[in-house]
Amino acid sequence: VNEGFPFSIALSWKPDSQNNEPQQTVVFPKGNPIPSVKALTFYRSNTFAVDVLNVETEDLQVTQKISTYMIGPFQSSKGEKAKLKVKVRLNIHGIVSLESATMLEEEVEVPVSTTSEVPKDANKMETDAADVNMQEPKGTTDTAEGATGDGAQDSEEKSAPMDTDAKTEPSKRKVKKTNVPVAELVYGAMGSAELEKAVEKEYEMALQDRVMEETKEKKNSVEAYVYDMRNKLYEKYSDYVTSEDKETLTAKLQEVEDWLYEDGEDETKGVYVAKLEELKKVGGPIEARYREWEERGPAIEQLAYCIRSFREAALSSDPKFEHIDISEKQKVVNECSGAETWLHEKKQQQDALPKHADPALLVSDIKKKAEALDRFCKSIMTKPKPAPKPQTPPPAETSPPEAQTPEQQPDGATEASEPASEGGAWEQPAAEQMDTDEPDPSSA
Secondary structure, three states: OOOOOOOOOEEEEOOOOOOOOEEEEEOOOOOOOOOOOEEEEEEEEEOOOEEEEOOOOOOOOOOOEEEEEEEOOOOOOOOOOOEEEEEEEEOOOOOOOEEEEEEEEEEEEEOOOOOOOOOOOHHHHHHHHHHHHHHOOOOOOHHHHHHHHHHHHHHHHHHHEEEHHHOEEOOEEEEEEEEEEEEEEEEEEOOOOHHHHHHHHHHHHHHHHHHHHHHHHHHHHHHHHHHHHHHHHOOOOOOHHOOOHHHHHHHHHHHHHHOOOOOOOOOHHHHHHHHHHHHHHHHHHHHHHHHHHHHHHHHHHHHHHHHHHHHHHHHHHOOOHHOOOOHHHHHHHHHHHHHHHHHHHHHHHHHOOOOOOOOOHHHHHHHHHHHHHHHHHHHHHHOOOOOOOOOOOOOOOOOOOOOOOOOOOOOOOHHHHHHHOOOEEEHHHHHHHHHHHHHOOOOO
């Protein structure tokens, strides 16, 4: 499915020449797909205006002019007419706007050769310097001029092949883009002050809508609490409330229900919040007693399992616990016994109370006791085993150095064992003695 615009939109502008009539062109013809963007190119030397027009206005009760856009100021760097590209957008809501204007200027880069060329003036200067130096006698003592002459001659020799081997690349063109200011004037539109007031009014209305929605939610919460609590008082909450409290709360719920459909039909949010809190002050303890009874059993089982697990681990002879000291294990056993005693006493107190009485053993207290026991015992029973001490190898048996004969020592060992002479060199007679004592290989 392609969505098309049902009207024809044209742009109109005046040329630079004052004698010519305004020019007009249809940019978005009837049935043009939306959204759509068109680009137009203008050649102008100063600020100009572009009008957005409705083309066919005979059958429509609308004005021909939609808006006018002033494009400029701008200044071309070459002093000629500037080339401007103007983008016109037709958005998804059918609103035509001149989106942007950009001035395009072409810049030509200087050709760059692949090898560096020496300027002619520099070659001339170098040649003159070389001629001057060439007229100096060979035995001159002016070293600075001699160095300059040598450098000039080298440059002159190298300049010849550079001129012949130079390769010039084709010139490159760059397009410089400059954003041009665009001023918009929409006919029949609201002014800036009126638009600001309308935005503020819209914000106030949105705030009122949100307050009304929240008020409605609080009223529904009161109504839902009345119906829900009334049903539960005679079902699952019946054992957790006395008959007197049940009658009192039932009467209170009926009173609030009547108020909702009479005087409380159109109250503020704060009134409904206060009314709900008033009901929860009476019904909240009943809900708490029921919740405690439902969650107390699993919490007691979890604490009992924790006590049993740590006690068995401390009393076991498992090898993975043998590195823990006996006194530390006894601390774990004592902590488990203390938690078990506390749980047993609290459980007896709770069993003696009826369901409609406030509990003596709270689920939160059981969980705190289990967490404290787990934290204390785990720090002892999960101690890692100490790392084994590294075994040092036994020292190797070696014969004393003086018991070795010169033949058993490696080459240079005898020299190393002899004391050094005063000059820092080793004495040679021992080495000569070794040479004389060695058996002759040829005789063997």
